[in-house]
Amino acid sequence: MHSQLKPFNLPDAEVYFSADFIPAPESNLYFDRLMQEVNWQQESIKMFGRNLPMPRLTAWYGDRSYTYSGLHNKPQLWLPVLQELRQQVEQASGHKYNSVLLNLYRTGQDSMGWHSDNEPELGQQPSIASLNFGGERRFAFKHRTRKDLKPFAFTLTNGSLLLMQGPTQHHWLHQVPKTAKPVPPRINLTFRCVNS
Numbered sequence: 431m432h433s434q435l436k437p438f439n440l441p442d443a444e445v446y447f448s449a450d451f452i453p454a455p456e457s458n459l460y461f462d463r464l465m466q467e468v469n470w471q472q473e474s475i476k477m478f479g480r481n482l483p484m485p486r487l488t489a490w491y492g493d494r495s496y497t498y499s500g501l502h503n504k505p506q507l508w509l510p511v512l513q514e515l516r517q518q519v520e521q522a523s524g525h526k527y528n529s530v531l532l533n534l535y536r537t538g539q540d541s542m543g544w545h546s547d548n549e550p551e552l553g554q555q556p557s558i559a560s561l562n563f564g565g566e567r568r569f570a571f572k573h574r575t576r577k578d579l580k581p582f583a584f585t586l587t588n589g590s591l592l593l594m595q596g597p598t599q600h601h602w603l604h605q606v607p608k609t610a611k612p613v614p615p616r617i618n619l620t621f622r623c624v625n626s
């Protein structure tokens with residue numbers, strides 16, 4: 431485990447965070463490269479019987495296809511920029527990842543609702559490494575069953591790395607809520623290991 435990664439004191443979870451894993455100006459260069467080189471897609475989700483545009487752009491790269499939110503993602507070949515980032519994240523976490531989901535939050539109105547990364551192909555105790563570039567956004571955790579535990583929120587900064595592993599996905603949901611504040615665009619990458 432990388433010494434920059436500090437544990438969060440969350441029960442039923444194993445969460446580590448580094449606020450400046452990739453410091454500026456390098457993080458800003460990565461943001462620009464990802465904006466330009468990633469094949470960003472506007473996907474839709476079915477809600478209440480209607481197809482609605484997802485409130486963010488997405489892209490999926492990796493060795494395996496993957497289904498989430500009812501979307502079947504065909505893999506695209508790793509870009510050099512994604513390989514570089516994967517290597518840094520693998521070194522820090524001590525885990526291997528064969529896929530990455532990218533999210534582009536264009537404005538404060540883009541968001542991701544409460545969910546956990548608990549698809550069966552990720553295995554029982556997945557290691558999810560979440561890397562952030564660009565504008566700062568709040569990130570919140572909510573325990574699935576323990577009402578005595580308050581939701582826990584913090585800010586994901588430019589160049590930060592959040593590592594969620596162990597029982598975290600089993601017990602906790604997470605989200606990136608909308609914000610009324612004007613915020614710069616933000617790119618998030620979640621590295622995962624998808625089993626066939």
Ligand SMILES: O=C(O)CCC(=O)C(=O)O
Nearest residue numbers: 531533542547606618620
């Ligand atoms: O943008 C984020 O920080 C959250 C991403 C996320 O929750 C996911 O990809 O499952």
